[in-house]
Amino acid sequence: MVTLRRRGCYIKGDVLCTLLLLLLFSLLLYVRQVLLSSGWDKPAWRLEILHPTSPSRTLLGSNRVRVSQEPLPVVRRTWGKEGGSVRTVFLLGVPKNRTALPLWDHLLTYESQTFEDILLWDFEDTFFNLTLKETHFLEWVNRTCPHVKFVFKGDADVYVNVENILEMLQGEKANEDLFIGDIIVNAKPIRRRTSKYYVPESVYGSALYPSYAGGGGFVMSGHTARRLGVSCQQVELFPIDDVFLGMCLQLLGIKPLRHPGFRTFGIPRPSAAPHLQTFEPCFYRELMVVHGLSVPQIWLMWKLLNDPKLNCHNRSRSTTGPFRWRTGDSKGEAETDYDEKGVFVTHD
Numbered sequence: 001m002v003t004l005r006r007r008g009c010y011i012k013g014d015v016l017c018t019l020l021l022l023l024l025f026s027l028l029l030y031v032r033q034v035l036l037s038s039g040w041d042k043p044a045w046r047l048e049i050l051h052p053t054s055p056s057r058t059l060l061g062s063n064r065v066r067v068s069q070e071p072l073p074v075v076r077r078t079w080g081k082e083g084g085s086v087r088t089v090f091l092l093g094v095p096k097n098r099t100a101l102p103l104w105d106h107l108l109t110y111e112s113q114t115f116e117d118i119l120l121w122d123f124e125d126t127f128f129n130l131t132l133k134e135t136h137f138l139e140w141v142n143r144t145c146p147h148v149k150f151v152f153k154g155d156a157d158v159y160v161n162v163e164n165i166l167e168m169l170q171g172e173k174a175n176e177d178l179f180i181g182d183i184i185v186n187a188k189p190i191r192r193r194t195s196k197y198y199v200p201e202s203v204y205g206s207a208l209y210p211s212y213a214g215g216g217g218f219v220m221s222g223h224t225a226r227r228l229g230v231s232c233q234q235v236e237l238f239p240i241d242d243v244f245l246g247m248c249l250q251l252l253g254i255k256p257l258r259h260p261g262f263r264t265f266g267i268p269r270p271s272a273a274p275h276l277q278t279f280e281p282c283f284y285r286e287l288m289v290v291h292g293l294s295v296p297q298i299w300l301m302w303k304l305l306n307d308p309k310l311n312c313h314n315r316s317r318s319t320t321g322p323f324r325w326r327t328g329d330s331k332g333e334a335e336t337d338y339d340e341k342g343v344f345v346t347h348d
Contacts, residue, residue, distance in 0.1 A: 074295045078302035079160040092120050130241035138229035149174035151225050154217030159290045159301050174222050181218030183258035185211045211256055212246025214264030216291030227252055261288035281305050282312035
């Protein structure tokens with residue numbers, strides 16, 4: 001009797017486990033059906049999946065490049081808001097470690113359907129492949145926006161005063177060459193192997209780089225963007241994207257213009273008032289681009305500058321002195337890092 005009871009218990013336990021497994025399987029099928037019916041398995045509307053146009057033009061032995069993968073809600077809700085003839089576009093790419101981001105492709109599909117402002121490249125997003133991001137973006141502009149008047153290209157860790165940029169562009173001709181930013185001149189290649197910006201002489205043998213716009217953001221005319229798209233296909237790829245673009249400008253004979261409103265290295269503390277708080281909205285009110293801000297700082301600065309109660313009595317005008325390295329004489333020592341996110345604003 002004891003044996004039969006134990007066997008009966010075992011049979012009941014097996015049946016119970018089977019029922020639980022069937023219930024779980026049915027639940028999974030139901031969730032899958034809900035996802036499919038909601039459009040998760042369909043390609044995003046207005047989501048462009050772009051592939052390399054020049055697989056042979058690669059860096060570091062890679063033939064695939066991806067642009068940054070993170071959504072950028074703070075940019076959308078602050079300076080990246082579309083208005084009038086301005087359109088903001090985000091360049092994204094597949095994460096290098098997709099297993100760390102479950103359902104990433106579904107979330108991106110939903111975001112694209114919601115905002116209709118995402119361009120997706122099937123490229124690997126690495127620092128030394130940012131040059132490929134430049135070339136493919138210019139190719140996309142020339143193919144998709146052939147009549148665009150002006151283009152602002154910037155990182156996501158910058159504060160941009162779009163109104164100031166539009167005011168600056170008033171009177172400028174879109175059908176002529178124009179390239180404006182924080183122009184760095186007489187920069188030397190970094191020969192120190194431990195530097196992020198290390199470039200051996202076998203890659204670049206000259207003592208100085210051509211003039212180029214520092215990271216953070218710059219503005220160019222549609223005419224210049226179209227010419228750059230052609231010249232960049234004629235210049236040997238270089239692993240530092242800002243310098244590479246300077247090489248393309250040099251090939252075209254275009255002299256980039258320095259504007260004091262573009263602050264690649266943020267706002268330095270005045271030597272006469274070292275305790276002055278530089279995160280002050282009145283410092284930012286007349287600037288174009290300030291690089292190196294965190295997400296909370298961008299959000300806070302946007303709120304402060306759009307506060308109707310803001311009153312700046314003594315606005316200090318920006319100086320137009322020549323660019324100087326803050327420490328040393330090389331790019332690697334002057335900049336802390338480049339953000340690999342891409343944000344592009346076009347002005348029709």
